[in-house]
Amino acid sequence: xxxxxxxxxxDNNAGNQLFPVFFKLHELEVLVVGxxxxxxxxxxxxxxxxxxxxxxxxxxxxxxxxxxxxxxxHPHVKVIESEFRRHYLRGKDLVFLATNDxxxxxxxxxxxxxxHIMTNVADTPDLCDFYLSSVVKKGDLxxxxxxxxxxxxxxxxxxxYLEEAIPDDVQQLLDNLKEVRDQLKGDFEYKVQKLNEVTxxxxxxxx
Numbered sequence: 001x002x003x004x005x006x007x008x009x010x011d012n013n014a015g016n017q018l019f020p021v022f023f024k025l026h027e028l029e030v031l032v033v034g035x036x037x038x039x040x041x042x043x044x045x046x047x048x049x050x051x052x053x054x055x056x057x058x059x060x061x062x063x064x065x066x067x068x069x070x071x072x073x074h075p076h077v078k079v080i081e082s083e084f085r086r087h088y089l090r091g092k093d094l095v096f097l098a099t100n101d102x103x104x105x106x107x108x109x110x111x112x113x114x115x116h117i118m119t120n121v122a123d124t125p126d127l128c129d130f131y132l133s134s135v136v137k138k139g140d141l142x143x144x145x146x147x148x149x150x151x152x153x154x155x156x157x158x159x160x161y162l163e164e165a166i167p168d169d170v171q172q173l174l175d176n177l178k179e180v181r182d183q184l185k186g187d188f189e190y191k192v193q194k195l196n197e198v199t200x201x202x203x204x205x206x207x
Contacts, residue, residue, distance in 0.1 A: 016148040018131065025050035029091050033084055033108065034098030035059020038122045040067050042096045045132060047074055049142075056080065058088050059099075086111060097121045125149050134159040139171030173199070 025046060030053055032042050039059055046053055047070060054076045057067060062081050071077040080088075084104065089095065095112050097105045097119065109127050112119045121127040133144035134155035143162060145155045180198060184191045 016146060018146055018148060020133075020144055020146070022142070022144070023094070025094075026052040026054075028053070028093040030055045030094045030096070031088060031092045032057040032096045032098060033059070033088075033104075034096075034122070035062035035064065035067060035079075035081065036099070037064060038098040038100075039096075040064040040070075042098045042120075042122070042132075043067060043070055043077070046096075047077070049135065049137075052076060056088065056092075058082055058084060060084075084108060089115060089117065092117055095119045097124075097127075136162045136166070138163075138166055138168065140174050141166070141170050 030046060032039055032046070032055060034042070035057065036059070039057060043055065043057055046055055051074060055074075056078045057071075058080045059067075060081075060083050062068065062079060067079055071079045089108075089111060095108070095117055097108055099105065102124065105121050105124060105127060109119055109121065118129045119127070120130055120132065125131070131146065131149060133146045134152070136143040136145070136159050145158050145162075147155050177195060177198060181191060181195060184194055
């Protein structure tokens with residue numbers, strides 16, 4: 001009989017039930033529908049976090065010329081001035097709907113659901129498979145913040161606080177921790193203990 005640790009169900013069934021993940025966007029095919037400000041905003045967020053992502057942006061009208069500028073700077077971005085067509089979904093892994101036409105969003109959402117394509121719909125939580133978060137990034141450290149859609153203002157304030165609170169030398173710490181981890185011998189528990197000691201010393205130093 002194997003010795004297994006008992007797994008107890010969580011009592012925390014209240015509050016934010018979203019499951020946080022980080023997508024490797026540079027390995028996925030992404031579609032953005034919308035050539036206005038919101039479409040530009042989605043495209044900027046994608047490229048800021050993952051500049052090598054293959055993105056197709058489709059808009060009935062490309063109203064934001066910055067979209068073309070981003071496409072010029074990022075060879076993996078393709079811009080198509082056209083009404084939405086079903087074949088634009090072919091081969092796509094993620095879809096961002098960013099027009100001001102809810103009926104169009106609902107129509108596309110029906111298709112993406114049948115095709116099992118994860119979809120984000122701007123300002124329409126009930127149609128979303130996933131939400132975008134407020135992001136703190138310093139080197140390889142990235143923190144995503146969510147209020148479950150209740151207060152983007154609060155998540156923005158928390159992001160600003162963390163950006164100021166996290167020291168700029170956190171990348172050096174991450175690099176050092178990787179070197180320490182690679183050199184450590186022993187079981188998992190021992191490694192965790194040693195890494196905890198290193199990070200505790202770093203936190204004391206910055207207080």
